[in-house]
Amino acid sequence: MTDSFQLLQGGANGPRRGRVSTRHGEIETPIFMPVGTQATVKAMTPAQLDDVGAQIILGNTYHLNLRPGSELVAQLGGLHKFMAWPKPILTDSGGFQVFSLAKLRKITDKGIAFQSHIDGQKIFLGPRECFDIQRNLGTDIAMVLDECPPFPCDEKDCRAAVDRTIRWAREFKDIAAGEGWLDAGHHAFGIVQGSIYEDQRKECAQALVEIGFPGYAVGGVSVGEPEPEMLRQVAASLPELPADKPRYIMGVGTPPQLLKMIALGADMFDCVMPTRLARHANVFTPNGTINLRNERFKYDPAPIVEGLDNYTCQHYSRAYLRHLVMANELLAHTLLSLHNVHFFLDLMAQARAHIEANDFESWSHQWIETYDLGLND
Amino acid sequence: MTDSFQLLQGGANGPRRGRVSTRHGEIETPIFMPVGTQATVKAMTPAQLDDVGAQIILGNTYHLNLRPGSELVAQLGGLHKFMAWPKPILTDSGGFQVFSLAKLRKITDKGIAFQSHIDGQKIFLGPRECFDIQRNLGTDIAMVLDECPPFPCDEKDCRAAVDRTIRWAREFKDIAAGEGWLDAGHHAFGIVQGSIYEDQRKECAQALVEIGFPGYAVGGVSVGEPEPEMLRQVAASLPELPADKPRYIMGVGTPPQLLKMIALGADMFDCVMPTRLARHANVFTPNGTINLRNERFKYDPAPIVEGLDNYTCQHYSRAYLRHLVMANELLAHTLLSLHNVHFFLDLMAQARAHIEANDFESWSHQWIETYDLGLND
Numbered sequence: 130m131t132d133s134f135q136l137l138q139g140g141a142n143g144p145r146r147g148r149v150s151t152r153h154g155e156i157e158t159p160i161f162m163p164v165g166t167q168a169t170v171k172a173m174t175p176a177q178l179d180d181v182g183a184q185i186i187l188g189n190t191y192h193l194n195l196r197p198g199s200e201l202v203a204q205l206g207g208l209h210k211f212m213a214w215p216k217p218i219l220t221d222s223g224g225f226q227v228f229s230l231a232k233l234r235k236i237t238d239k240g241i242a243f244q245s246h247i248d249g250q251k252i253f254l255g256p257r258e259c260f261d262i263q264r265n266l267g268t269d270i271a272m273v274l275d276e277c278p279p280f281p282c283d284e285k286d287c288r289a290a291v292d293r294t295i296r297w298a299r300e301f302k303d304i305a306a307g308e309g310w311l312d313a314g315h316h317a318f319g320i321v322q323g324s325i326y327e328d329q330r331k332e333c334a335q336a337l338v339e340i341g342f343p344g345y346a347v348g349g350v351s352v353g354e355p356e357p358e359m360l361r362q363v364a365a366s367l368p369e370l371p372a373d374k375p376r377y378i379m380g381v382g383t384p385p386q387l388l389k390m391i392a393l394g395a396d397m398f399d400c401v402m403p404t405r406l407a408r409h410a411n412v413f414t415p416n417g418t419i420n421l422r423n424e425r426f427k428y429d430p431a432p433i434v435e436g437l438d439n440y441t442c443q444h445y446s447r448a449y450l451r452h453l454v455m456a457n458e459l460l461a462h463t464l465l466s467l468h469n470v471h472f473f474l475d476l477m478a479q480a481r482a483h484i485e486a487n488d489f490e491s492w493s494h495q496w497i498e499t500y501d502l503g504l505n506d
Numbered sequence: 507m508t509d510s511f512q513l514l515q516g517g518a519n520g521p522r523r524g525r526v527s528t529r530h531g532e533i534e535t536p537i538f539m540p541v542g543t544q545a546t547v548k549a550m551t552p553a554q555l556d557d558v559g560a561q562i563i564l565g566n567t568y569h570l571n572l573r574p575g576s577e578l579v580a581q582l583g584g585l586h587k588f589m590a591w592p593k594p595i596l597t598d599s600g601g602f603q604v605f606s607l608a609k610l611r612k613i614t615d616k617g618i619a620f621q622s623h624i625d626g627q628k629i630f631l632g633p634r635e636c637f638d639i640q641r642n643l644g645t646d647i648a649m650v651l652d653e654c655p656p657f658p659c660d661e662k663d664c665r666a667a668v669d670r671t672i673r674w675a676r677e678f679k680d681i682a683a684g685e686g687w688l689d690a691g692h693h694a695f696g697i698v699q700g701s702i703y704e705d706q707r708k709e710c711a712q713a714l715v716e717i718g719f720p721g722y723a724v725g726g727v728s729v730g731e732p733e734p735e736m737l738r739q740v741a742a743s744l745p746e747l748p749a750d751k752p753r754y755i756m757g758v759g760t761p762p763q764l765l766k767m768i769a770l771g772a773d774m775f776d777c778v779m780p781t782r783l784a785r786h787a788n789v790f791t792p793n794g795t796i797n798l799r800n801e802r803f804k805y806d807p808a809p810i811v812e813g814l815d816n817y818t819c820q821h822y823s824r825a826y827l828r829h830l831v832m833a834n835e836l837l838a839h840t841l842l843s844l845h846n847v848h849f850f851l852d853l854m855a856q857a858r859a860h861i862e863a864n865d866f867e868s869w870s871h872q873w874i875e876t877y878d879l880g881l882n883d
């Protein structure tokens with residue numbers, strides 16, 4: 130467990146280069162994890178994910194538990210084999226989706242009772258269930274069950290959520306350790322909650338560190354709060370975490386947000402943004418996003434991003450991609466998702482190189498400025 | 507023009523092995539052509555088409571003329587470059603879609619006036635327009651403008667359609683030859699019409715042969731008539747065509763139908779069936795089609811077809827593919843289309859090998875029996 134993260138460069142604060150070791154290979158950090166909610170990164174094959182440099186993907190425990198069910202996945206050989214993705218997989222706890230998707234939730238100290246948003250089935254998710262599902266899936270990095278308070282959330286309700294988050298983290302760790310699952314090389318990350326209350330964030334982080342995890346996440350960010358507030362919570366949480374463990378910021382973010390969080394010492398990110406925006410014809414460029422439905426791309430012979438080394442930019446004009454979008458062709462989703470996911474992964478590769486070259490801050494500052502100026506174009 | 511087809515084995519009747527030479531490479535026949543209606547074979551990248559052995563694809567003149575427009579494609583460097591498909595492309599004449607999709611059609615000896623099914627735009631399609639569009643697209647094999655009579659169609663109406671088909675074929679050939687387009691290595695295929703009237707089929711074929719084309723097609727089949735009728739029309743048409751030119755049966759068919767037509771001396775086929783059925787979760791096996799929505803595949807660890815050498819069958823269980831279908835995941839369309847297109851292309855590769863081995867008839871008989879028995883499963 131202790132050797133599962135190597136900090137190659139940097140410390141507890143500021144940009145860091147690291148390497149996470151898992152049962153399915155190593156991950157170079159900082160890294161972005163494409164989201165494969167239902168055992169597929171939407172519209173992309175694993176071969177295409179591999180081509181664009183994906184090192185690790187995320188699966189959603191809530192969705193996979195409902196459909197096709199974690200026992201089915203286990204019976205078919207685990208999530209890696211099931212979806213033909215041989216590299217690392219991180220699964221979330223399912224808690225976040227219970228709060229955003231499920232009906233008739235009831236939370237107690239034991240866990241969350243809810244109804245499936247698909248068929249109304251009654252389900253209970255406590256630390257034991259949360260662990261069992263992720264063990265069935267065969268995940269490399271499991272997330273402990275947490276309670277993600279909504280935004281806004283008053284201080285007292287947040288306190289209750291943080292207390293339960295710590296309680297469930299301890300129970301989850303005991304179960305995972307008790308079954309020899311952690312010693313077998315799997316990871317379980319604790320999750321720092323606390324909404325916009327920095328003191329609660331710090332206390333939560335300290336409590337989790339005391340329990341001891343192979344890695345830590347900051348959850349409950351990008352849930353509707355303004356960006357400065359989000360960065361403030363990340364900045365409050367990270368210094369409480371040990372330098373020699375990976376830090377994962379959950380569910381973020383825009384390319385500039387990723388760079389700003391790397392500057393604060395974050396290592397891992399996931400977000401549906403690249404694939405979701407792609408399905409709405411929004412694609413990323415160093416000058417911000419563009420929407421390919423726009424008439425001005427009708428005859429544009431240029432690729433989305435000149436010189437970017439992915440299948441879409443190597444082969445296709447904006448004019449062709451716009452045509453696919455306007456004609457409602459399925460291939461649009463594949464080609465635009467592939468580009469957007471690659472854009473995020475390429476940005477992480479650039480970040481790693483600039484951390485190694487000790488010029489992350491100046492490069493990142495310039496990159497964000499170019500991106501933000503382009504957005505106002 | 508005379509060297510653009512090599513008949514490697516066989517003659518005017520019976521199964522044949524051939525090779526069509528085009529400006530974008532050679533095609534081994536018998537061959538199946540995946541349909542790329544709107545400058546994309548739905549849900550598949552050109553790299554995936556290449557992986558499953560596609561040698562030539564089909565584009566639809568009617569659709570491409572409406573959207574994005576053939577001038578736009580020409581301005582972007584032609585259809586090959588536009589859609590990043592470097593191998594041969596055949597485009598149809600657009601006539602068939604005018605009859606099946608467009609509104610307010612009016613046919614005269616000069617051509618067809620109609621309204622776009624997308625935006626109501628008024629369009630005229632005569633032999634000149636039909637040629638210009640396909641020249642703009644940069645097609646390797648153009649189809650002459652024809653009139654495809656509906657099924658059923660009385661003898662007199664059919665006669666009028668055949669007369670116009672011959673007239674338009676002559677005009678098309680004159681235009682294409684006059685502009686040096688045929689001498690530059692492009693192909694134009696004449697189309698045999700005649701509905702269920704064998705005498706009209708024969709006359710049409712003879713008239714087209716007199717005009718002289720680098721290849722010939724049989725159109726107006728698989729338009730609702732029973733299979734025996736369809737085979738009877740193909741059998742009536744092919745012997746009238748020269749042995750040393752390729753024969754293309756338009757818009758067919760099921761795997762057994764392809765084999766039955768190869769037995770009659772057909773060389774080329776196209777059909778939307780593999781991609782369309784894929785999008786409805788129907789996949790091809792040597793024992794007929796199966797629908798992956800079926801509950802019995804829920805835990806099925808087997809690939810769609812054991813040992814079939816394509817990405818889908820190499821990597822995925824029926825259980826996983828069923829999950830993608832039930833969860834409405836876009837990747838289902840890609841993986842199932844890829845399998846189905848490969849199944850058709852693999853069947854053609856097997857057919858070519860058995861023609862070469864001189865056992866096509868016995869192999870084909872056995873193959874069809876297995877397939878048809880499976881369907882009744």
Ligand SMILES: [Zn+2]
Pocket residue numbers: 351380381382399400401402
């Ligand atoms: Zn997000």
Ligand SMILES: [Zn+2]
Pocket residue numbers: 728757758759776777778779
């Ligand atoms: Zn068809």
